[in-house]
Amino acid sequence: MSTDAILTFEEAMEKYDPVLGFEVHVELNTKTKMFSSAPNVFGDEPNTNVNEVDLGMPGVLPVLNRAAVESSIKIGLALNCKIAEACRFARKNYFYPDTPKNFQTSQYDEPIAYDGYLDVELSDGTVFRVEIERAHMEEDAGKLTHMGGATGRIQGADFSLVDYNRAGVPLVEIVTKPIEGAGSRAPELAKAYVAAVREIVKNLGVSDAKMERGNVRCDANVSLRPHGRERFGIRSETKNVNSLRAVEHAVRYEIQRHAAVLDSGIPVVQETRHWHEDTRTTTSGRPKSDADDYRYFPEPDLVPVVASREWVEELRATLPEPPAARRKRLQADWGYSDLEFRDVVNAGVMDEIEETIAAGASASVARKWWMGEIVGRAKNADVDPGQLGVEPATIVELSKMVEDGKINNKMATEVLDHVLAGEGTPAEIVEKRGLAVVSDDGPLLEAIDAALAAQPDVADKIRGGKVQAIGAIVGAVMKATRGQADTGRVRELIMERLGVNA
Amino acid sequence: MTELNPAGTDAGTLIRLSAAQLAAKLAAREVTSVEVTQAYLDRIAQVDGGDRGINAFLHVNTEEALAVAAEVDAIRAAGGAEAEALHELAGVPIAVKDLIVTVGQPTTAGSKILEGWHSPYDATVVARLRAAKMPILGKTNLDEFAMGSSTEHSAYGPTRNPWDLDRIPGGSGGGSAAAVAAFEAPLALGTDTGGSIRQPGAVTGTVGVKPTYGSVSRYGAIAMASSLDQIGPVTRTVLDSALLHQVIGGHDPRDSTSLPEPLADLVAAARTGNVEGMRIGIIKELHGEGYQAGVENRFNDALALLKEAGAEIVEVSCPNFQYALGAYYLIMPSEASSNLAKFDGVRYGLRVLPEDGPMTIERVMGATRAAGFGDEVKRRIILGTYALSAGYYDAYYGSAQKVRTLVQRDFDAAFTVADVLISPTAPTTAFRLGEKLDDPLAMYLNDVATIPANLAGVPGLSLPGGLADEDGLPVGIQLLAPAREDARLYRVGAVLESLLEAKWGGPLLAQAPELAGSPALDTQEAK
Secondary structure (H helix, E strand, O other): OOOOOOOOHHHHHHHEEEEEEEEEEEEOOOOEOOOOOOEOOOOOOOOOOOOOOOOOOOOOOOOOOHHHHHHHHHHHHHOOOEEOOEEOOEEEEOOOOOOOOOEEEEOOOOOOEEEEEEEEEOOOOOEEEEEEEEEEEEEOOOEEEEEOOOOOOOOOOOEEEEEOOOOOOEEEEEEEOOEOOOHHHHHHHHHHHHHHHHHHHHHHOOOOOOHHHOOEEEEEEEEEEEOOOOOOOOOEEEEEEOOHHHHHHHHHHHHHHHHHHHHOOOOOOOEEEEEEOOOOEEEEEEEOOOOOOOOOEEOOOOOOEEOOHHHHHHHHHOOOOOHHHHHHHHHHHHOOOHHHHHHHHHHOOHHHHHHHHHOOOOHHHHHHHHHHHHHHHHHHHOOOHHHHOOOHHHHHHHHHHHHOOOOOHHHHHHHHHHHHOOOOOHHHHHHHHOOOOEOOHHHHHHHHHHHHHHOHHHHHHHHOOOHHHHHHHHHHHHHHOOOOEOHHHHHHHHHHHHOOOO | OOOOOOOOOOHHHHOOOOHHHHHHHHHOOOOOHHHHHHHHHHHHHHHOOOOOOOOOEEEEOHHHHHHHHHHHHHHHHHOHHHHHHOOOOOOOOEEEEOOEOOOOOEOOOOOHHHOOOEOOOOOHHHHHHHHOOOOEEEEEOOOHHHOOOOOOOOOOOOOOEOOEOOEOOOOOOHHHHHHHHOOOOOEEEEEOOOOOOHHHHHHHOOEEEEOOOOOEOOOOEOOOOOOOOOEEEEEOOHHHHHHHHHHHEOOOOOOOOOOOOOOOOHHHHHHOOOOOOOEEEEEHHHOOOOOOHHHHHHHHHHHHHHHHOOOEEEEEOOHHHHHHHHHHHHHHHHHHHHHHHHOOOOOOOOOOOOOOOOOOHHHHHHHHHHHHOOHHHHHHHHHHHHHHOOOOOHHHHHHHHHHHHHHHHHHHHHHHHOOEEEEEOOOOOOOEOOOOOOOHHHHHHHHOOOHHHHHHOOOEEEEEEEEOOOOOOEEEEEEEOOOOOHHHHHHHHHHHHHHHHHHHOOOHHHHOOOOOOOHHHHHHHOO
16 A cells, blocks of 8 residues: 655645545435335344345335435435436446446436535534535445455455345435635544534434444545646545544545645546545555446336425425524523534534433533543544433443442542443543542541641631642541542531631 | 046046136035145146146245145135135136246246245235135246247246247247146136237247236246236136136235235126126237238227127227337346346356456456346346446437336327227247347337337237138237226126137137147047
């Protein structure tokens, strides 16, 4: 694997203007598959959620899932698209064993939704409008696992295993028009756009929207052109960039790589690229050219999808509040300042905070945990905060323990680390590790007396009204109790001991 | 006819009865289903195998057929509500074209690529046969993946025409037609993409119906061309076709192209046939030049009889039918090239490993398809792949779809002046085995009169029209009706059949020559 030359991002931006384009695949969370009655469930034993239709047995026929069409229309409406009154499916023909029929049933020139837009908010509150070309329905392919090779890729593998559980899972592919004018904010816009799409489909309830499970998958197209030129440059398409951070990084990297290629005077190759999270680079996939001939033709086994205006309006009436309105409402409900709320949004933890509050935490506790603890940990682990695996219930449990004085804040953050390490629930960890605030005043008083005796001058200061000096005694007591004391109670006891009113 | 026993239930007589007659005898308990089924199984054993056998069956389903027959007999013997609830055709055996999948029996589609494959599910029509408790005698031969007009493209050897064992039984459903014509089954299922039910019916002196597209579920019929394929009845009488059509037809939620409305009463239409005042249209483009003289003569006889019976004969022109064959040979292979892509050796059926070189999936697929498909299948896959290719799509597939629309419009116009259209089913009688095997175009021309109905989705029925003067072989008469008006075919077909049989003094098949090695028939004929 050769390493491509890159320019710094700043150099690239000085010389070139990026144009972006995204294809986001959203897996719908319908009960059954797009064209069969097999269950649409993630994570089961391979090849268990399949029937004769999914396996492409001789003689089978597809039947379109009405719920999938409804979800697709909802997505189209939420993206401000027009909904086609009638549209058809086509067959995309190619031989590959992840597709049991050796063709994929997909919409081609007649998407169900088209001509829309999505307003995307950047970190400073700037709103950038992304034009949507189309949103169309298609079926997912099976999953191939290449065995025996070093890289997990098909090259060098001895054999491949195929799991058809995913074959036929309903997908909506959202395709943008070329996005111009983002300039140096292109990587940020890329992340914000995918985050906005994810927020919409999650908000609509049509997808589980978990990027780590592949529910939302992004192909990012990048091209550069010299400043002032209208014609687009040659693009690369980075496939399956499956976290928000990766989207940002991949776009940034491709801009830097394209710039170096263009600088060297060589034309950019139109191709697909693979994203590597470990090195944060892309490598060449296969050449993608207009010579790819999928021999599309209308799927004769399905009748056209007719979306009556009445049906579309019925669905429109069921749409939840749009994300912008929802943000406004949440900010008001939670009582966050503009800055606090924007930080929450930019950190990508708004949904997580909402879930945590719904699970029983107060708005300030939820923010404190997500913004103060989890976001930082996610950054260190180089994943999106939602991907760390923190359950809202864990936070509620931890904060309850602190409130009840069972553990203190410092211990709570340690317990969180143990939870993340998979050691169990907070209660189990506290129990197992013997972590508990020393609440019996006896040992505390002994420690306090010892501390006061060791620092008589400090004791005198406190007695004399300099209450702020109490920190030195508290610190000594905490040290003596190995951090297991409740600082509030320690403070109270010291004051009592010295006869000072709090 | 000297009856061998008073009830007329000896094997030789039984196998010559129509399905309707068998059903009546079964209901009256004059005969048991086991006796009937066994008589057919014996007949198959007598005439189907060997060097000069009919070779209509690829698989004989003896055990299961007899078990179903015994079950029906037991229910009838017990009487009561369950016996009352039995379907009219319960206990009447049937053969199924081997393009239609069946649990418990192999399904080959006439191809090496599916040799030994057993379907894990039943086709909807098969499920309906089972629900009616009709014993399934076995699976019948066909051109590989239904691609052909002679059954010579079967990977399992050709089927012979019972009228002349050196001639073809038509195709692709030559097995079903020959089985019915040779009294190996009273009923059979076929599939018709461009004439595969009707043309074999014509050349074997039997009745075949291609229903309105969407009126019989295609679920479980291995697709050749999805927008053209339709399952239908293969029988010896018009009434039997109506009875069978009524069993297999009607909406199926597993087939998106299945029509939602309930089936009309086709059996009543066949029983109350009447052509008085009916306008019957001769399609100018579907007779005359290119049609054998004897075919033309029998066609004219049929017209004269219908006129005598009170029908008004009109002439209609369908000018775009001249392009139908060309359009068909673009649309059908295009769809087939995609439908047959699934046969790749990965999940089921034949898997052939390349003899040397790297064992990549592409090369395994290639070796499997090279070894598993016959020449005609490969020809159509190549043709269809080409027609759908970028840069050619508009000129070929796109133009063909336009012709299809024009053919539909021709039918629409014709049906404003005629209630039913009429033509010969095929331009010639049965040709000799091997005669057209190396001339695909001559083979394709057999379907010139049947293809327009598939392109337009309208129903068609072929019934025996007599024997051609020059060769003494059966000629077929085709009736066509507007979509969803299948009942008209039965109404007119039943009248024409009875007029012709009156003229012949009995069914046309009674004039068929004897088959070698058939003791049952020998007895019958020795009377």
